[in-house]
Amino acid sequence: MKLYTAHAPNPLRVNAFIHEKGIDIPTVRVDIMAGETREAAHLARNPLGELPVLELDDGTHISESLAICRYLEALYPEPSLFGSTPKDAAIIEMWTRRMELLIMESAGNIGRHLIPIFADKYEQMxxxxxxxxxxxxxxxxxxxxxxxxxRTYIALDQYSVADITAMGALFVMGFMQMEIPDSLEHVKRWESAVRAKPVWEGPNGA
Ligand SMILES: N[C@@H](CCC(=O)N[C@@H](CS)C(=O)NCC(=O)O)C(=O)O
Known part of the structure; x- marks a missing residue:
């Protein structure tokens, strides 16, 4: 297995997931700002030209952060980050969808419409x-x-892929010099809990 990755919000979500699982997957850095995601070699891995992409030993490419996380959860079930009972899994899924659609999508749109490298890909406004x-x-x-x-975490009271999805928005906000205001004390409490995770440290962290 090999993970094509970058210092960017969605790749960092998968980093956070891998970190929590305590697993080690060889990585290949792709430089988004240098346009490497638009090169033929990368488009062959993901025709959307995005990261992260997980390459399996049989040559299969899996993109979409959540799909990669689900695959890794199936291979390495502990600690469970998608929920280990039907009820927990449904609640974590509910919150993950909310975090993707409400939080991560809004954050992603800020970058897509402001960062010059995306001008050829999106009609920037x-x-x-x-x-x-x-x-x-x-x-x-x-x-x-x-x-x-x-509660400390977003879904139930356990760290899960719902938190990791919302952490993607914190990564975006870091890039855009935005902060969670102090007035949102409960989100601030959650932010402190997830920022204590070691994924924020080191060259692949935020
Ligand atoms: N829906 C995808 C989004 C992936 C994505 O937008 N990746 C960005 C980095 S955060 C990217 O690689 N952009 C490079 C490009 O569009 O050229 C996921 O969940 O992984």
Whole structure:
């Protein structure tokens, strides 16, 4: 197995997952800013030209961060990050979808509409990026209300792929020099808990 990766939000989600599993997968760095994701070699791995991509020993390529995480969860079930009972799995899935659709999508749109390297890929509208900054903050505020019951993590009270999905948005915010405001005290508590994870340290961290 080999992981094609970069210092970028979605690759960093998979890094966080791998870190928590305590596994070691050889990596190949692909330079997004140098345009390497648009080169034929990478398009052969993922026709969307995105990272991360997991290459299996039989040559199969798996992209989409969640699909890679699901594959690794099946190979390395402990600690469970997708839930080990039907009820836990459903609750973690519910929160993961919410984090993808509300938090990660808004955050991703900010980068897509502002970072010059994406100008050939998306019809960039800086004004739309501004609406997405507001949407992101509105969605964090919504999450803040839900976390007011005092739980540490987003789904249930265990660190899961739902937290890792929302951490993707923290990675984006780091790139865009944005912060969670102190007024969102419950999200701040969650942020402190996930920032204590060792994935934030070292060359592949945020
Ligand atoms: N839905 C994909 C999104 C992957 C994605 O957007 N990756 C970005 C980095 S965060 C990328 O590789 N962009 C390079 C490009 O578009 O050229 C996932 O979940 O993995």
């Amino acid at each position: 800086p004004d739309y990026a501004e609406t997405q900054k507001r949407a992101l903050m509105k969605h964090w505020a919504w999450l803040n209300d839900d976390l007011s019951d005092g």
